[in-house]
Amino acid sequence: MFRTIDSDLIGVPGMFGEGVSNWRGVSRLLRTPWYHLTLSVEHQGRHSECAVMIDDTRQLQEILVSQGSDLGITEIMAVTPSWMNKTGGWQMERLTRLSVGEDRIGSEVCVLEVGEGEVYHTSHQPDFQIEALANVRPVFLSSMIRSA
Incomplete structure (x- = not known):
């Protein structure tokens, strides 16, 4: 938040x-991931661009669903902390896919695919395996982005 x-x-x-x-x-x-969205907005015949920063997958879904002729997402960047991206600091990368599933104890885990195909997850379990997630559902696919 x-x-x-x-x-x-x-x-x-x-x-x-x-x-x-x-x-x-x-x-x-x-130190949790968040999303930087670039939106194309039309108001009274004028187009403009704005940025929205959110950290909730449900809110991201709401914005994706609300796209129409006057509002479109042109880019989504995932901002990930070092523990997640395995580097020395925060990174901002183009999000290509986001899925949500449940781990073995029923906790929600987000799986983010970014940029060059790297895959990150929000689990802190040392032996976590993405393949073991149950009830996996996509939240975002890159095909949901409008052409800029």
Whole structure:
């Protein structure tokens, strides 16, 4: 999850629309993956691009389903912590596939396929095997992306 600090608030809440606030920065407490989406938005005949940062697969599904003539996802990047990507730091890579399944104790595990075919998962079990997941269901496939 992302969190905000009141002193990072810019302007007055709602000045750019009901329920909308602008922030100089956000922070994260957990070292878990999140997603950076680039959206193509049409409003009153004008096209613009915006970025959305989310850390929830259900919210990602909602945005994927809500695509239409006025809203389309043009890119999804997965941002993964070092324990997950096995490097010295955070990495941002193009997401090509995201699936969710249940491990042997019934906990939800996300499986991310990125960039050049690397596969990451959110399990912390030392002997975890992706093939052992039950009830695996796709959340995202690269074919769900609009052509830019």
